[in-house]
Amino acid sequence: MGIRRARAAETRGALMDAARRLFAERGYLNTKITDITAAAGRSTGSFYEHFADKDELLREMAREMEAQGDSVIDTENSAEHDLSDRQQLRDHVxxxxxxxxDHLGVVVAHLQSAIAAPPESRQMWRALVNQTTEFRDHLEYLRVRGHPLPGDPTVVAAAIGAMLSLFGYAALTAGEPVASDDEIVDTLTDLLLHGLAGPPIAHGSESGNKSGDEPEE
Amino acid sequence: MGIRRARAAETRGALMDAARRLFAERGYLNTKITDITAAAGRSTGSFYEHFADKDELLREMAREMEAQGDSVIDTENSAEHDLSDRQQLRDHVxxxxxxxxDHLGVVVAHLQSAIAAPPESRQMWRALVNQTTEFRDHLEYLRVRGHPLPGDPTVVAAAIGAMLSLFGYAALTAGEPVASDDEIVDTLTDLLLHGLAGPPIAHGSESGNKSGDEPEE
DNA sequence: GTCTATATACCGATAGAC
DNA sequence: GTCTATCGGTATATAGAC
Known part of the structure; x- marks a missing residue:
C-alpha cells in the first residue's frame, strides 16, 4: 500500500474521529465542516476530497458503526424472542x-438530523419505524402466540423506540449521570415490561429503588 | 382603541398565525423569518417591531398556548391522582x-429547538424534566402510598415524557394517520399501564386479584 | 491529496423614508 | 408601524497552486 493511500486513509480517519467527538459535544447541526477539519488538523478543502458533504460523512459513520456489529436497536435475527420475558427484554434495552x-456522536447526529428535517418530509416517523423493525417482528411473534399487546405492533414498537431514543439522548447528554447505567436499564425494562401498575403481586417486592440523585430543573 | 394599535395587533396576530402554520408544516428550524413575514403578507422589517427574534416569537406562542389553559403535559394540580388507575392515566395521555x-406548530418548534441545541447545553434533559414535573409528583404520590414504581420518579416521568414527545411528533407529522386518535391513546395508555406483559389476566386494578398471567410454553 | 484563497449564497438584523 | 434597501456575518463548496 502506497504512502499516499495511507496518508489519505489517515486523513479520512482523522476527520471521522474528529467528527465523532464534535458531534457528541456540540451536536451535528452546530458543528461546521471547518470545525471538523480544524479539529482534525487538516484544511477545509481536504474534507471534500473524502466526503461530498456533512450528510455523507454521517452516513459513512453509521455504516462503520453497523459494520462493527452494533445497530441502533438490536441485531439478533433469531426472531424467536420473547419480549415478555424480563431477561430477554432487558438484554434488548x-x-x-x-x-x-459507545456511539453517542453518531446517535446524536442521527436524531438531530432527523428532527431538523421539515415535518412534512415525514422523516421522523420513517426513522422510528425503520429503527424498530426487529422489535416489531418480535412483538408480532408474541401476538401470534396469543399474547395480548397494547396495540398494533408497529405503533407499540415505534413508541418504545421513541422513548429509548429521546430519553437516551437527553440522559446521555445531561452532563452528570442521571443514574447508573444499570439503574436506568432496569427502570426502562420494568417500565416497558409491567408499566406503572407494576408486576402482578406475588410477594409485593419493594420497589427497592433509591437514587439520591436529584436532577434539578 | 386607535386604528394604529388595532393594525399593530393585527400584524402581530398575522405573524403568529403564519408562524404556527409554517412551523407545523416546514418546522421551526427551516422556517426563515422572511418566510413568516411573506406568509403573513408583511415586510421583513415589520417582524422586528413585534419580536426580537424567532426565539422570542416561539416563547410568545407558548405563553399564548398556556394562557388558553393547555399545557404540554397536564395542568391538574390536584396531585391526588392515581396513575395506576387506567381512567386517570388515560385522561393524562x-x-x-x-x-x-391542537398546537402542533408550537410543539414541533419546541422539540426541534430543544434537540437542535448543542448537547453540552443539556437543554433536552432540562426540557424533559420540566415538562413532566406534574407527572413526577403524581408518581411520588403513588410511591408514598406504597405503590411500587419501575424506578426513580424523575427518571420514569422523563422516560414517559420522551415517549409521548417524540412519538407524538413522529405520528402527527407522519402524513397519513398512523391510527385513530382513540387507538393511539389506548395503545399508549395500556403500554404505560401494564407494559408488554399485559394486564393480569382478569383486568383488576391493583387489587389482590390473583395474577399468574404468564405466556405459556 | 493537501493546501490557501475565494466565490457564492443565504439569513438575521438594521437604517431610514414614509 | 410599515415599508424598501442593505449591511454584515457566516457557512458551503470550489479553484488552482503545490
Whole structure:
C-alpha cells in the first residue's frame, strides 16, 4: 500500500474521529465542516476530497458503526424472542443503551438530523419505524402466540423506540449521570415490561429503588 | 382603541398565525423569518417591531398556548391522582395528545429547538424534566402510598415524557394517520399501564386479584 | 491529496423614508 | 408601524497552486 493511500486513509480517519467527538459535544447541526477539519488538523478543502458533504460523512459513520456489529436497536435475527420475558427484554434495552453510549456522536447526529428535517418530509416517523423493525417482528411473534399487546405492533414498537431514543439522548447528554447505567436499564425494562401498575403481586417486592440523585430543573 | 394599535395587533396576530402554520408544516428550524413575514403578507422589517427574534416569537406562542389553559403535559394540580388507575392515566395521555394535535406548530418548534441545541447545553434533559414535573409528583404520590414504581420518579416521568414527545411528533407529522386518535391513546395508555406483559389476566386494578398471567410454553 | 484563497449564497438584523 | 434597501456575518463548496 502506497504512502499516499495511507496518508489519505489517515486523513479520512482523522476527520471521522474528529467528527465523532464534535458531534457528541456540540451536536451535528452546530458543528461546521471547518470545525471538523480544524479539529482534525487538516484544511477545509481536504474534507471534500473524502466526503461530498456533512450528510455523507454521517452516513459513512453509521455504516462503520453497523459494520462493527452494533445497530441502533438490536441485531439478533433469531426472531424467536420473547419480549415478555424480563431477561430477554432487558438484554434488548441494555443493548440499545450500550450502543447509544459507545456511539453517542453518531446517535446524536442521527436524531438531530432527523428532527431538523421539515415535518412534512415525514422523516421522523420513517426513522422510528425503520429503527424498530426487529422489535416489531418480535412483538408480532408474541401476538401470534396469543399474547395480548397494547396495540398494533408497529405503533407499540415505534413508541418504545421513541422513548429509548429521546430519553437516551437527553440522559446521555445531561452532563452528570442521571443514574447508573444499570439503574436506568432496569427502570426502562420494568417500565416497558409491567408499566406503572407494576408486576402482578406475588410477594409485593419493594420497589427497592433509591437514587439520591436529584436532577434539578 | 386607535386604528394604529388595532393594525399593530393585527400584524402581530398575522405573524403568529403564519408562524404556527409554517412551523407545523416546514418546522421551526427551516422556517426563515422572511418566510413568516411573506406568509403573513408583511415586510421583513415589520417582524422586528413585534419580536426580537424567532426565539422570542416561539416563547410568545407558548405563553399564548398556556394562557388558553393547555399545557404540554397536564395542568391538574390536584396531585391526588392515581396513575395506576387506567381512567386517570388515560385522561393524562389523552390530554397530552390533544394538546399536541391542537398546537402542533408550537410543539414541533419546541422539540426541534430543544434537540437542535448543542448537547453540552443539556437543554433536552432540562426540557424533559420540566415538562413532566406534574407527572413526577403524581408518581411520588403513588410511591408514598406504597405503590411500587419501575424506578426513580424523575427518571420514569422523563422516560414517559420522551415517549409521548417524540412519538407524538413522529405520528402527527407522519402524513397519513398512523391510527385513530382513540387507538393511539389506548395503545399508549395500556403500554404505560401494564407494559408488554399485559394486564393480569382478569383486568383488576391493583387489587389482590390473583395474577399468574404468564405466556405459556 | 493537501493546501490557501475565494466565490457564492443565504439569513438575521438594521437604517431610514414614509 | 410599515415599508424598501442593505449591511454584515457566516457557512458551503470550489479553484488552482503545490
Amino acid at each position: 441494555a443493548g440499545g443503551w450500550t450502543v447509544m453510549r | 389523552a390530554g397530552g395528545w390533544t394538546v399536541m394535535r
